Amino acid sequence: MTKKTVNPSSLPKPSGYAHGILAGNVVYLGGQTALDADMQIVPGGIVNQFRQAFSNVLVTLAEAGGRPEDLVSVTIYLTDVDDYMANGKEIGRIWREMAGSEYPAMAGIGISRLWQKEAMIEIQGIAVIQER
Numbered sequence: 001m002t003k004k005t006v007n008p009s010s011l012p013k014p015s016g017y018a019h020g021i022l023a024g025n026v027v028y029l030g031g032q033t034a035l036d037a038d039m040q041i042v043p044g045g046i047v048n049q050f051r052q053a054f055s056n057v058l059v060t061l062a063e064a065g066g067r068p069e070d071l072v073s074v075t076i077y078l079t080d081v082d083d084y085m086a087n088g089k090e091i092g093r094i095w096r097e098m099a100g101s102e103y104p105a106m107a108g109i110g111i112s113r114l115w116q117k118e119a120m121i122e123i124q125g126i127a128v129i130q131e132r
Contacts, residue, residue: 003022054098079112
């Protein structure tokens with residue numbers, strides 16, 4: 001099986017990690033926080049951070065040749081689970097806007113903090129690219 005590193009040029013240049021690894025037709029999507037192209041965490045709370053982090057995941061998936069419907073598993077790490085749940089309807093609307101109404105297997109995990117102090121969310125996933 002071939003293995004290929006996937007680092008989209010539109011995302012911050014990784015150091016010590018890869019944005020994704022394509023192994024056969026499986027894409028392992030590294031954890032994405034709400035970093036923008038300037039290496040800054042987007043302001044505006046959990047909803048804006050969800051949009052940016054999920055966008056970063058989808059950019060990596062697209063670079064590997066996948067689509068949102070190829071996601072089979074997503075793990076979301078949260079520094080404030082209650083805040084995420086309080087904004088769940090808006091986050092769900094953003095998910096459907098960006099990825100459609102199909103949902104993969106998912107887990108949400110509360111943690112004390114992320115690598116960047118301002119980060120409230122990190123999203124990682126696994127996708128199986130379908131033959132089209």
